[in-house]
Amino acid sequence: MDETKAVAQLKTGDITGLRTLVERYQVEAVQAACLITGDRAEAEDIVQTAFLRTFEKIARFDEARPFRPWFLRMVVNDAIKATTRQRRQISLEDGEDADYWAVLKRLDMTTREPEDFVQRKELLEEMQGALDRLSPAQRAAVVLHYFLDLSTAEAANQLNCAPGTLRWHLSVARERLRALLTAFK
Amino acid sequence: MKSKNQSHWILKEIAEESAPRTTINQWSQIEARLVSSPGENRLKMIARLYTSAYILVTAVLILLAAIVLAVPQARASIKEVIQRMGMELVQPNPDSEGAVASVEPIRITPPPSMTLEEIQKQFPYKLLVPTWLPGDLSLFHADVIQSTSDENTPGSPCVRLSYRPTGAPLDDPRHISFKVSLGEECGGPFLLPATKEQAVEVNGQPGSFVQGGWRSDGKGDPETTYAHLQWDDSLGDAYLAWEQEGLNYFIAAFELGLTREEMIRIAKSIREPW
Numbered sequence: 518m519d520e521t522k523a524v525a526q527l528k529t530g531d532i533t534g535l536r537t538l539v540e541r542y543q544v545e546a547v548q549a550a551c552l553i554t555g556d557r558a559e560a561e562d563i564v565q566t567a568f569l570r571t572f573e574k575i576a577r578f579d580e581a582r583p584f585r586p587w588f589l590r591m592v593v594n595d596a597i598k599a600t601t602r603q604r605r606q607i608s609l610e611d612g613e614d615a616d617y618w619a620v621l622k623r624l625d626m627t628t629r630e631p632e633d634f635v636q637r638k639e640l641l642e643e644m645q646g647a648l649d650r651l652s653p654a655q656r657a658a659v660v661l662h663y664f665l666d667l668s669t670a671e672a673a674n675q676l677n678c679a680p681g682t683l684r685w686h687l688s689v690a691r692e693r694l695r696a697l698l699t700a701f702k
Numbered sequence: 703m704k705s706k707n708q709s710h711w712i713l714k715e716i717a718e719e720s721a722p723r724t725t726i727n728q729w730s731q732i733e734a735r736l737v738s739s740p741g742e743n744r745l746k747m748i749a750r751l752y753t754s755a756y757i758l759v760t761a762v763l764i765l766l767a768a769i770v771l772a773v774p775q776a777r778a779s780i781k782e783v784i785q786r787m788g789m790e791l792v793q794p795n796p797d798s799e800g801a802v803a804s805v806e807p808i809r810i811t812p813p814p815s816m817t818l819e820e821i822q823k824q825f826p827y828k829l830l831v832p833t834w835l836p837g838d839l840s841l842f843h844a845d846v847i848q849s850t851s852d853e854n855t856p857g858s859p860c861v862r863l864s865y866r867p868t869g870a871p872l873d874d875p876r877h878i879s880f881k882v883s884l885g886e887e888c889g890g891p892f893l894l895p896a897t898k899e900q901a902v903e904v905n906g907q908p909g910s911f912v913q914g915g916w917r918s919d920g921k922g923d924p925e926t927t928y929a930h931l932q933w934d935d936s937l938g939d940a941y942l943a944w945e946q947e948g949l950n951y952f953i954a955a956f957e958l959g960l961t962r963e964e965m966i967r968i969a970k971s972i973r974e975p976w
Contacts, residue, residue, distance in 0.1 A: 525872065536729055543728040548717035557721050565732050577847050579862065581879050581954060623712075630711050641719075644712050664713040 520584055527575045535572055542585065543568075545665060546592045552660045553596035553653060554603070563599060567591045589665060593657050600653035620647045620655075624663050815843045818975045825859050825882075827949060832880060834971035835865055836964055839878060842866040858884045878968070881952045894941060895933050902942070902962065904951075904969045909944030911962050940965050 520541065526534030543564065550560035571588060578587060623644060631637045648656055661667050822829045824846045843864040860883035867876055900911045915937035938959035943952045953968060960968075 522873070535732075539729045539732060544723045544726050547726050547728070548721050548723070551721040552713060552717050555720075560721060561726075561728070561731070565728055565735060568728065568732050569735065579879070581877075581956065624710050627712060628710075641712060641715055645716055648716070660713070663710040664717060666709050 521580065524575065524578065524580050524584055527572060528578075528580075532572075535568065538571065538584065538588070539568055542588060546589065549589065549660050549665055550592050550596040552648070552664060553593065553656050554600045555649065556603075559599055559603075560596070563595045564592055567595060586667065589667075593661060593665075597653045597657050600656075620644070620651060620659060623647065624659070814845075816845050818844065821846050821861055825861055827882075827884065828947075828974060829861065830882070830946075830972040831863060831975050832865075832953075832968050832971050833973045833975075834967060835878065836958070836960060836968075838868045839865040839958075840868045842877070876957045877955075878958065879952075879954045879956070881950075883950050883952075884948065898933065898935070900962065902944075902966060904942070904944040904966055905946055905972075907944050907946055909942060909969070911965060912941045913939070913962065915939035915956075942966065942969055944969065 520538070523534040523537035523541075527538070528534075546564045546567065547557075547560050550563045551557055554560050554563070567588065570591060578584070627640060631640065648659070651659070818829065818831065821844055841863060844862070846859050846861055848859060860881060863880040865878040865880070867874065870876065894912045898912045898914060900913075902909045902911045914933060914935040917932050917934040917937060938957045940955045940958075940960045940962070941953070942965040943950070945951070951969065951972070953965060955965065
């Protein structure tokens with residue numbers, strides 16, 4: 518079913534619209550939340566809650582805009598909140614900026630998968646460790662741009678960081694990620 | 703840099719390892735939470751779920767009954783079976799011979815709309831709306847939402863009006879979206895390329911105009927279609943934004959092929975509706 522029709526159905530209270538949206542976005546939403554929280558069960562719970570809130574808030578959703586960024590914004594924000602709460606509980610400090618820039622540099626430099634299995638495994642482990650050291654906001658910024666593949670402009674839109682009339686969001690990725698990070702903090 | 707329009711392979715691998723896509727099935731859990739949750743909205747949702755199912759089943763049964771009764775051979779077979787059971791069907795009203803039960807089609811209804819008077823009551827500023835529109839467009843939907851970037855802080859009211867071709871079906875993409883708000887845009891800004899912005903003057907104020915729209919290149923994974931949009935000047939969408947008397951105005955016209963002059967003419971026509 519077409520996404521626009523699914524949203525229209527949901528606006529009339531028809532639950533099949535919600536099911537369509539769940540089937541379309543559940544994988545990337547759960548995986549994105551999991552990357553931010555590092556906890557599969559928590560990620561599942563966040564995404565389920567976001568879908569339930571989608572139904573409750575769908576009347577406020579402007580169908581002229583795409584659903585995906587609107588929905589993923591809820592998921593990412595909830596994942597940040599959940600992770601921040603969790604981190605406070607175990608008294609860990611936020612990641613240092615140096616770690617953040619190291620992760621960005623590594624992602625930018627390894628756009629191709631190495632053929633060597635060992636080298637590939639090491640890279641994945643190294644990145645997993647580096648991500649773990651980042652603050653929730655830093656991780657969210659990385660996930661928005663490098664995993665959810667939102668353009669820098671779309672990622673900026675996730676944060677509602679453009680007041681006034683139309684704002685034109687185009688800048689290099691790093692500058693935008695820096696801005697995203699500031700907005701998250 | 704990351705290659706364009708593609709998730710980074712490292713993050714994809716890590717995500718797939720921690721939450722394999724084949725193991726993600728949210729719907730059954732969401733359904734379970736719907737049933738177990740006592741929240742009012744959830745109850746409404748369940749009620750709607752069962753109401754929709756009930757309406758659908760009833761409609762299908764009525765339709766089947768109508769089809770069966772309308773076919774003479776089917777009617778004769780049913781009569782024979784009933785007679786074998788020791789009963790006889792009688793026709794209390796001969797005039798209704800051959801009448802077929804009417805079946806109400808299930809229609810998608812638009813969300814509830816407000817009148818401009820109701821909107822003005824909730825909007826603490828002078829409400830100005832377009833008094834000129836091209837073609838046969840007419841007001842289709844109107845409401846006020848609280849625009850906020852944070853759920854925990856009160857937002858400012860945002861008026862949304864939608865104009866569609868008179869009598870056009872709901873899935874007709876041609877429409878104009880007119881928004882007025884203080885501060886933030888209603889629900890965030892539209893994403894438009896800076897290079898396409900044209901500076902214009904609207905009612906003596908500086909404004910921004912963009913013509914064209916996003917088109918999918920058709921190469922992406924259907925689940926990430928929005929990551930594969932290309933700007934196309936030839937698409938019939940147009941956008942105009944400006945500030946006036948401290949309020950932000952925004953007009954988006956979709957698939958109507960409106961020119962810059964027509965968009966500005968709409969903007970210039972805003973007046974109090976009474």
